[in-house]
Amino acid sequence: METHKNILMWFRRDLRLLDNTALYHALQSGENVFCVFVFDTTILNELKDVSDQRVDFIWRSVIQLKNNIRDLGGELHVIKGDPIEEIPKIVSKFEINAIFFGEDYEPRAIERDKRIKLSLSKYKTQVRGFKDQVILEKSEVLSPKGSPYTVFTPYKKAWKQKMADISTFTELKLNIRNFAKCELTEMVKLTELGFTPPVDSKPYIEAGETGGQECLGAFEARIHDYHHQRDFPHLSATSRLSVHLRFGTISIRQVFNLANQSVSSGHMAWLNELVWRDFYFSILFHFPHVVNQSFKKKYDALKFTNNQSFFEAWTNGNTGYPIVDAGMRQLNHTGFMHNRLRMITASFLVKDLCVDWRWGEKYFAKKLLDFDLAANNGGWQWAASTGCDAQPFFRIFNPLLQSKKFDEKGAFIREFVPELRKIPDRFIHSPSLMTLEEQENYSFKLGIDYPCPIVSHAEMREQTLKMYKEALAQ
Ligand SMILES: Cc1cc2nc3c(=O)[nH]c(=O)nc-3n(C[C@H](O)[C@H](O)[C@H](O)COP(=O)(O)OP(=O)(O)OC[C@H]3O[C@@H](n4cnc5c(N)ncnc54)[C@H](O)[C@@H]3O)c2cc1C
Known part of the structure; x- marks a missing residue:
């Protein structure tokens, strides 16, 4: 009698069945496929908010994945614990011969995978990572000298050359479905993980691959306008796919297929963002020191003053700069912030x-x-000028000009800073310019209804330039 080997498909940042590389290869092998997802307590224990939206999003996505796998005759085992301990237990329980998963490029995940591989060597379990999270990974895009690119434009050129022959990725269809027969298991409850659903005021985001597909489908109708609308936060012009790309509830190759469908300016501009995404993955993979240090090490000599009350005003959206406050309140209330505002608020905090x-x-x-x-580290190091291909240190966003340019009529500010709704357009970007009489006319009290600016941009600009020059002169 022919005996089949047992393969473990370990879902991590690829919470979907559609076009999932590791799952596709596991099933194609013709062996028995067991499936597992581990709620990693080493990560969960660090989260302070019991109604963390991300845990809820993952949890809802995993429920969907579990149901979808069941529909195909398999079973997803959902476990809570430290994967370093849990994966070897599963390997031993199901007599697993090989583990398949999508590669993760974060230093902590690389270390985890190394340790698991080492502990499984005694069972002679094969461990196979597949590229799934990015379009091009690790050393696929290197300079002619064989080193990783540290500047975006040449990286993009090389990336595009490498992709020249691929206009569309073919979907990896699950034609073979020999999931291992095993007992059905209960889904872990959110409360068992130590979490509760997010409070009602938080926006509901459709999770799982259904959510990912809906989001991509809706964006398809807007992509033509992406290049000229993407910088205006009051318009819904960007894809909002970032959360689905983060947890793999959509395939990056399917996303690429849409971006590469046409050479319209909208498609090209959007493709560019996907290349930035790959670029920052590549930077993190090749230069893991960026996790704690500046990419350009000499910038670690910067002497930030780190005023705690300034930091708190920034986190609470009470700086007296309406565009900054609107961005921070969007983040606090929704868990999302528009890209233009991420740049403005990051620059404001640092500079x-x-x-x-x-x-x-x-x-x-x-x-x-x-x-x-x-992406977060890349974005912050870009804004702080400490990164690989960053904004030069002497380029300092003027929050007032940014506000006038990208939220001209104050529509976004009024959405997130309700105390400024009644302020006329001419003062919406800087209510501190209102005279006492004007404040009275609009029943508005500066310093009471809304804070006075906590710093003067002009003065801080000079101080920051001095700080950067002194650090770089060392
Ligand atoms: C300070 C700062 C912090 C950021 N932190 C994150 C983060 O934690 N996670 C994150 O996904 N993005 C981050 N970004 C990048 C960007 O702001 C978000 O990806 C984008 O706003 C998500 O919205 P969207 O899906 O509608 O984007 P779209 O404009 O529709 O872009 C499509 C996709 O491309 C990728 N992308 C777009 N812009 C960038 C970029 N600059 N760098 C890398 N990838 C990009 C994202 O995956 C995004 O979903 C950060 C940017 C800055 C300046």
């Missing part, structure tokens, strides 16, 4: 409030539903 970019990076990591180490 107007003189606070270390790592403080802001951590705050975003805590609040963003789409938090992704590579």
Whole structure:
């Protein structure tokens, strides 16, 4: 009698059946496929908010995945614990011969996978990672000298050359479905994980691959306008796919297929963002020191003043700069922040409030539903000028000009800073310019209804330039 081997499909950042590389290869092998998802307590235990939106999003996505696998005759085992201990237990229980998973490029995940591989060597279990999260990975895009690119434009050129022959990825269809027969298991409850659903005021985001497909489908109708509308936060012009890409509830190859469907300016501009995504993954993979240090190490000499009350005003959206406050309140209320505002608020924290970019990076990591180490670190180091292909240090966003340019009529500000709704357009970007009489006319009291600016942009700009020059002169 022919005996089949047992393969374990370990779902991590690929919570879908559609076009899933590791799952496809596991099933194609013709062996018995067991499936597992581990709610990693080493990560969950670090989360302070019991109604964390991300845990809820993952949990709802895993329920969908479990149901979908069941529909195909398989079973997803959902476990809570430390994968370093749990995966070997599963391997031993089901006599697994090989583990398949999608590669993860974060240093902590690389270390985890290494340790698991080592502990499984005694069972002679094969461990196979598949590229799934990015379009091009690791050393697929290198300079002619064989080193990783550290500047985006040449990286993009090489990336495009490498992709020249691929206009569309063919979907990896699950034609073979020999999932292992095993007992049905209960889904872990959210409360068993130590969490509760997010409070009602938080927006509901459709999770799982259904959510991912809906989001992509809706964006298809808007992509033509992406290039000229993407910078205006009051328009729903961007895809909002970041959370689905983060947890793999959509396939990056399917996303690429849409971007590469046409050479319209909208499609091209959007493709460019997907290349930025790959670029930051590549930076994190090749230069893991960026997790704690500046990419350009000499910038670690910067002497930030790290004023705690400035930092708190920034986190609470009470800086007296309406565009900054609107961005921070969007983050606090929804778990999302528009890209233009991520740039404005990050620049403001570092260059107007003189606070270390790592403080802001951590705050975003805590609040963003789409938090992704590579993109978040890349974005912060870009804004702080410490990154690989960053904004030069002397280029400092003027929050007032940014506000006038990207939220001209104050529509976005009024949405998230309700106390400014009654303020006329001419003062919406800087209510502090209103005279006492004007404040009275609009029943508005500066300093009471809304804070006075906590710093002067002009003064802080000078101080910041001095700080950067002194650090770089060392
Ligand atoms: C300070 C700062 C922090 C950021 N933190 C994160 C983060 O934690 N997670 C995250 O996914 N993005 C982050 N970004 C990048 C960007 O702001 C978001 O990806 C984008 O706003 C998500 O909205 P969207 O899906 O509608 O984007 P779209 O404009 O529709 O872009 C499509 C996809 O491309 C990718 N992308 C777009 N812009 C970038 C970029 N600059 N760098 C890398 N990938 C990009 C995202 O996966 C995004 O979903 C950060 C940017 C800055 C300046």
